């Protein structure tokens with residue numbers, strides 16, 4: 468059995484990456500029901516009770532374990548963690564900065580910590596801070612990242628060589644070939660984001676899913692948002708931002724996220740997605756994706 472399955476209590480080492488408001492309880496539960504490990508997001512939760520509601524909704528849909536993502540720099544991270552403990556969620560990923568400050572608190576709460584890192588240095592730092600596992604996330608992934616990103620194929624073996632805890636590969640994995648490649652690089656599991664957007668269970672808008680399905684491998688770009696970048700689909704709004712004709716404005720306010728990601732208003736915000744969009748050709752069920760991936 469993979470060390471990741473032992474750690475998480477799931478059948479297959481396939482983690483659904485947190486994806487803000489579109490990793491809805493239905494998606495998270497479907498992943499865990501299919502033998503993978505679903506993750507709720509807390510990035511846009513305005514208070515801990517929102518997280519509690521999401522956990523309870525998910526528990527109605529599956530008895531299998533699932534986890535949640537915490538943003539390292541969030542002022543509410545510890546409050547969210549307390550709710551997760553109360554509700555029996557035993558594993559978190561920590562992204563968006565060093566997990567060093569949070570790990571002692573999370574371990575005291577009995578929560579296992581998987582740190583999401585973009586470099587070998589960050590992986591070493593997370594391991595010495597006590598992380599139980601590492602997600603090595605390459606620059607082809609959808610969502611936020613720093614500058615000077617490293618590709619998954621280089622990052623994963625470099626991190627595997629640098630740490631002793633299990634490593635999970637993220638970025639550009641969407642089918643059995645990506646899964647097999649990650650294992651060949653020494654990873655013990657995969658974290659998948661973009662492929663799970665184009666599923667029946669994800670509440671992303673139909674237009675968001677369709678743009679992913681219609682995209683080629685060059686149809687995402689890195690949008691500079693100041694302190695970080697976002698890999699997103701090259702919608703007209705994203706193109707204008709990449710060309711510097713539009714600033715980041717308020718595109719990350721929760722209202723703008725709901726309006727663009729869920730309601731499909733392409734001018735309200737940009738749509739994060741990874742380069743693997745070019746290999747996503749149809750909307751499938753979560754179970755179909757996981758079974759093909761591990762099969």
Ligand SMILES: Cc1cc2nc3c(=O)[nH]c(=O)nc-3n(C[C@H](O)[C@H](O)[C@H](O)COP(=O)(O)O)c2cc1C
Nearest residue numbers: 484485486487562608609610638639660661739741
């Ligand atoms: C729409 C979207 C939102 C995301 N939001 C988060 C988040 O809130 N927290 C996080 O740790 N990662 C976030 N990510 C990254 C994913 O969890 C995952 O690591 C990444 O999508 C993997 O690469 P892939 O898209 O190539 O599969 C997001 C990705 C996408 C596409």
